[in-house]
Amino acid sequence: MKAVLVEPQQRLVLAETPDPAPGPGQAVVEVEAIGVGYVDLMYLRNGATSVPGVEIAGRTKQGQRVLALVLSGGYAEQAVADTDQLYPVPEGLDPFDAVALGVNAMVAEGAVQRTAVARGERVLVRGASGGIGVLATQIAHARGAEVTAVTSSAEYGERLRTLGAAKIVDRTRERPGETYDVVIDTVAGPQVREHLELLRPNGRYVLCGGTAGIPEPEAFAPLMSNFHTSPTLFAFSLTSVSPEERRKSWDRVLALVADGQLSAVRDRTFPLGEAAAALQYVEHGKSFGKVVLLNE
Ligand SMILES: NC(=O)c1ccc[n+]([C@@H]2O[C@H](COP(=O)([O-])OP(=O)(O)OC[C@H]3O[C@@H](n4cnc5c(N)ncnc54)[C@H](OP(=O)(O)O)[C@@H]3O)[C@@H](O)[C@H]2O)c1
Known part of the structure; x- marks a missing residue:
């Protein structure tokens, strides 16, 4: 071969x-x-x-x-x-779509599960145009959340709207102006701190990627300074997920695909x-x- x-x-x-x-x-x-x-x-x-x-x-x-x-x-x-x-x-x-879902869909679905995204909640997706982000945007939308997608161009913003994003933040020109119940972060890097500050009371933040690098320990200071709001931080790697849980996640992904809620x-x-x-x-x-x- x-x-x-x-x-x-x-x-x-x-x-x-x-x-x-x-x-x-x-x-x-x-x-x-x-x-x-x-x-x-x-x-x-x-x-x-x-x-x-x-x-x-x-x-x-x-x-x-x-x-x-x-x-x-x-x-x-x-x-x-x-x-x-x-x-x-x-x-x-087809095989292209199977791998385009693949690991990314299990990560996106797992991140949405861990943070228990609920109907009507506000969800911010960082890295929304990426392999994981385009799926996290759709899955959070399918659960009835209002999704804000962070991206770097108007064209990507328009495409993310067709995938279910209600609002777009162009990170090259602006910062998110609201607070969120859930932040799904595939980017990490130096801006984790300012995004952790955007959590609403009882908010959940899931780090599931690090395209912009590993944040300094000070990035996590808002967990203590905003202690009274009971923030939760998850790190989520598919590596830690058992084959049984991955299979259940894949089944949920396929069900969303069959329903026309995820592509x-x-x-x-x-x-x-x-x-x-x-x-x-x-x-x-x-x-x-x-x-x-x-x-x-
Ligand atoms: N948790 C897990 O088990 C798991 C599994 C597989 C991969 N990962 C990790 O997840 C991360 C994302 O993977 P992916 O396949 O979705 O990546 P990707 O397709 O390359 O997308 C990353 C997106 O992040 C945005 N971005 C890039 N640099 C940025 C920066 N400096 N600041 C803000 N945004 C930036 C870009 O979108 P815009 O320019 O439109 O903003 C880019 O499209 C990677 O670190 C990967 O290693 C994790």
């Missing part, structure tokens, strides 16, 4: 390599679509040398249509996945051989929704 190998200086090359061999409790997936994200950039920056790629959609040798979450090895024509990390993909959901948001595709260009595109930070590699 062909796979994207990591050569010296983290150069990515599509090359022939032996087919992967499954161990006990594993299955081989014929890969059709591969999700590309920040997590892959971090994997390479941290000096990893094996084939990148953590989420794939395709078919098992038995013909099951699946989404598979793996630790690495996804940028390939075939990959090995643990069978408890295979999630069913219904007919009608995958496609940015663009690249062929597997252009993995380096796809990663550069993601690094540039101008995508709206999900970037995907396709095996043709």
